Amino acid sequence: MEEEEPQKKLNKFNWYPGHIAKAERQLKEKLKVIDLVIELLDARIPEASRHKDLKEWANNKPVITVINKADLAPPNDNYISINSKDKATLKQLIHEIEKASKPILDKYLKHGVIGRATKVMVVGYPNVGKSSLINALTKNKKKAKVADKAGVTRQQQWIDTKSKLNIKLLDTPGIIPAKFYSEDQALKLALCNCLGDKAFDHVLVAKEGMYLLEEHVTKFYKIELGDDPLSALAVCKSMIRNGQPDAERAAGLFLQDFREGKLGKISLD
Ligand SMILES: Nc1nc2c(ncn2[C@@H]2O[C@H](COP(=O)(O)OP(=O)(O)OP(=O)(O)O)[C@@H](O)[C@H]2O)c(=O)[nH]1
């Protein structure tokens, strides 16, 4: 692995491992042969998980923007909303893919090419669910690798749908901009598990996150945040180490509970 030493301060959030730079280069290259792009966002952070350069890279190719993990956020009518773990939610997206494919396939048909599959690339930040969506769209036994951490997909990979929907799907590694747009964006990406585990200080991120979600946190854990919300949580959960509240463990618990949706359906944007 070619991960670079992350800077562990939230106020100096800066993390751009070599594998992401490579993924971005390969993505731009492959876009030349793609018919259609699915831009996948995280429903909890549809703004923070948007890559501002994508539209330009797509160079007028159709881009369908979709928010995934809709089960973890309040309804958002501005986007096609899906939950990749629930195929029933994919109907509208499949319809949009068919609609966007039609003019492309018609063009090929004019040149006598019948039955060509539309080439669809799924793009997004790490861990937003690109591989999960591809698996949900395919009947192919060859599935894309999925896990709940950033940076699981390391190589582009074509997957055939083997279904009526005649498309070939390209899974891609997650990308992030070379520089975060703001510290606020970095915090939200860290909270939603879109950055590598080593990219940030869990205690700092959890503390900021608890303040950001104060209403939900006080209600769920029944604690007051005060100056030191992690100690308050640690005490409440009896997480004590060497006679002191264990902030590290409390941070881990908060991040896990938020990411699993235990604090409720939440949008941070
Ligand atoms: N709650 C919920 N979890 C989801 C959804 N889609 C995917 N996940 C979970 O999110 C995690 C990441 O999914 P992946 O499909 O590996 O994400 P990815 O975008 O391919 O990630 P990278 O390859 O690391 O960039 C996994 O634990 C999935 O089970 C969803 O709609 N809702």
Ligand SMILES: [Mg+2]
């Ligand atoms: Mg993946």
